[in-house]
Amino acid sequence: MRLGQPQAWLRGLSTAVVYGSLALFTSVLHNVFLLYYVDTFVSVYKINKTAFWVGETVFLLWNSLNDPLFGWLSDHRFLSSQPRSGAGFSSRAVVLARVQALGRHGPLLALSFLAFWVPWAPAGLQFLLCLCLYDGFLTLVDLQHHALLADLALSAHDRTHLNFYCSLFSAAGSLSVFASYAFWNKEDFSFFRTFCVALAVGSALGFLGATQLLRQRVEEARRDTGCSALAGDGGEELLFGGEEAGSVTLGQYLRQLVRHQNFLWFVGMDLVQVFHCHFNSNFFPLFLEHLLSDHISLSTGSFLLGISYVAPHLNNLYFLPLCRRWGVYAVVRGLFLLKLGLSLLMLLAGPDHPGLLCFFIASNRVFTEGTCKLLTLVVTDLVDEDLVLNHRKQAASALLFGMVALVTKPGQTFAPLLGTWLLCFYTGHDLFQQPPVISVGSTQPWPEPPAPAPAQAPTLRQGCFYLLVLVPITCALLQLLTWSQFTLHGRRLHMVKAQRQSLAQVQTLDIKTV
Secondary structure (H helix, E strand, O other), X not given: OOOHHXXXXXXXXXXXXXXXXXXXXXXXXXXXXXXXXXXXXXXXXXXXXXXXXXXXXXXXXXXXXXXXXXXXXXXXXXXXXXXXXXXXXXXXXXXXXXXXXXXXXXXXXXXXXXOOOOOOOOHHHHHHHHHHHHHHHHHHHHHHHHHHHHHHOOOHHHHHHHHHHXXXXXXXXXXXXXXXXXXXXXXXXHHHHHHHHHHHHHHXXXXXXHXXXXXXXXXXXXXXXXXXXXXXXXXXXXXXXXOOOXXXXXXXXXXXXXXXXXXXXXXXXXHXXXXXXXXXXXXXXXXXXXXXXXXXXXXXXXXXXXXHHHHHHHHHHHXXXXXXXXXXXXXXXXXXXXXXXXXXXXXXXXXXXXXXXXXXXXXXXXXHHHHHHHHHHHHHHHHHHHHHHHOEOOOOHHHHHHHHHHHHOHHHHHHHHHHHHXXXXXXXXXXXXXXXXXXXXXXXXXXXXXXXXXXXXXXXXXHHHHHHHHHHHHHHHHHHHHHOOOOOOOHHHHXXXXXXXXXXXXXXXXXXXX
């Protein structure tokens, strides 16, 4: 009886809760990885500068290419036009394949996470292999998880409901950042290593359990004739009906994307958004150091860094209901206007208001990261439009997410490069010629800066301030311009949803007839 009660409780969990829990098992690992992997290899394993930059360069190329590569391998068979005979993949078969992929790749992601914290090869080689392995499995998990959002639900209401639980569990996973402070010690690494082992074991078991529950939900959906949990479920499953005569090649698919106007406007806007998100992440400690270090304590700075990882997810718990009421397009546009308004207000106020500066630095990062989370819903709408425009037999969700990443991930590289260049151009201050800033995972978030010459101090502080406010102003203006050209909202979005639902019903009738 005691064993049966937890099992009955788990079986009683809704599909949205189980789907959202997958975000928890990813975020508990990824936030710790982001905070500590550089400090571990630089300060603990003593990697040399050449090996570090070689690893980061290879990682940059691999990080940009693996999203479309894995997306193509996963979804290229879905690209041909809908077969008249009805042969092909039912939605249930596609969802099962994605869930099974998550069940395989999730534990491997946890294993690759562990490889960072145990020295098993020369530091340079381990750095390169660990980065590529971890990012590869993270991409496989993220692509299939995001693709499930488009495959499990069709209506905007259902998708925001699923995304609500993703934000809730991601916020819970971000708490691992606070817990990690208690274990991080570069001189005695064993406690932190044990902490990471516990995180990895919990994540791997969570992936196995959640995917097993999702498989049960999909099987139950087939037996429940009144269930509409799967978008366009075809009832009886027809697996691998053979290659279609009109299957789409990679070149043809790319030409289809080039003709997809809303996709082009979206990736243009999202490229700026990714740039701004990583700009905030890269320069957050720098802004705290040069703009607020005289006004806040080190513990307050650590708290701001930690809360900046949790608050975007909690923030989305408020914005997702607004998306259900007003639509994602209107909410995102409102966030761009809010970013522009706050930045102009900060520019007019100047750098001599510590309280306002503290609020702006924190809110700028929180709202920017929160916007990134909402844009997943827009990509699912683009998946629907792509299916309708090109008459696909099944939505190529993972592939479209991969192509979006291919175009937008260069923003991750441009952010630190452009930011450091602008700071050097305006102030003459070269960050690479200064002592390195201690990682935010350390007990001291930033070092005490050496006393600069009196004529130099105002220039550097002023440069950081203008960098802080002018970058979001520029990004907001560019995003409002591109977002105004995006037409997949309102009446057009309703039309696309209706047409996809119609195609799904036709497919269902064909499959049942066969």
